[in-house]
Amino acid sequence: MSEDFYSALGVSRDADEEEIKQAYRKKAAEYHPDVSDEPDAEEKFKRVKKAKEVLLDDEKRRMYDQMGHERFAEAEKRGATDSDRGAGAGGMGAGGMGGAGGMGGMNDIFEQFFGGGGRSRSRSGPQQGSDLKTRLRIDLGDAYEGVTKQLSVTRPERCPDCDGAGHPPDADARTCSACNGQGQRTTVRQTPLGRVQQTETCPECAGEGTVYSERCSTCRGDGQVKNEATLQVEIPAGIRDGQTLRMEREGAPGENGGPNGDLLVEIRIDDHDRFERDGDDLRTRQPISFTQAVFGDTVEVPTLDGSVEMDVPAGTQSGETFRLRGKGMPRLQRRGHGDMYVQVRIVTPEDLNDEQREALEAFAEAGGEDIDVEQGFFEKLRQSF
């Protein structure tokens, strides 16, 4: 935290709001830990984020300009710069950072990042509800096919009995006496630089300016209740582990007629016992016999879409890898499939019958190999004791 906030963003000290926002977007895109290769990208990203937060807040910026960087940082540690305008103020919504590496790359990352900007907590205006996050596990076959899954989430929903108002429709309303109906309270605090005015949302009326004679008994005045909802999630073919689907308007309810937030569903894909995924490609191992390797053969290889025939050429070595074009995962939101890489393993026969044994002895002898076949390794080992 040694670098001045203005230089962190690369703006002049009299930069206006628009310049600061622009500079921040540029820097954030550069240092976003999901896209930047720089080793200390995360640290830099945090710094520009912090710089933006302070410089876009009129009151904090004024204090910062007056105090200078070091003293401001100290004051902040003591909590003297907080003006408590509600947890949501200036925030990005609960799920803002959610879809790191989300669908469709950069655009979506930034849509999630900067989406909506500061959802303002104005007194009576409509507010969008917050985003919610959850996870859903699927298997590789589902990711291959694309699938519709049922998802149960327990989430806040608008109270059905008071329609989110928090009080029965016939309750008596009166002006909040704590804030005289302003919805906000202003306090004056003494700081080393003089008096600082702070405004906070009135806790008595939650900023509404009005209190009611009765609360809704269902939601106890919150206007929201927890509810279990079952949703259908459409999972596109080719989705990757860790990607996030955004279900619009399935998040927490908005206030004062504002829209719901979104529900972010992080997809986790279980490991498969036969296939390993590598981007859009799949890898698998295929056992073949010694003679198949020597003479060549056609073998059946399972894929996620039934088995296919693969030609193993004569003289194949154990560990050799063959590519089956287009037999990998479907490419997300694009045409085509990745490839399947099949590594063959030659299985050495263990229990030979007499005929096989003789044939192989003859094979070794014909090749000029001098193997003491009568006396195998274990036989020798036994005799050495």
Ligand SMILES: [Zn+2]
């Ligand atoms: Zn209610």
Ligand SMILES: [Zn+2]
């Ligand atoms: Zn009040």
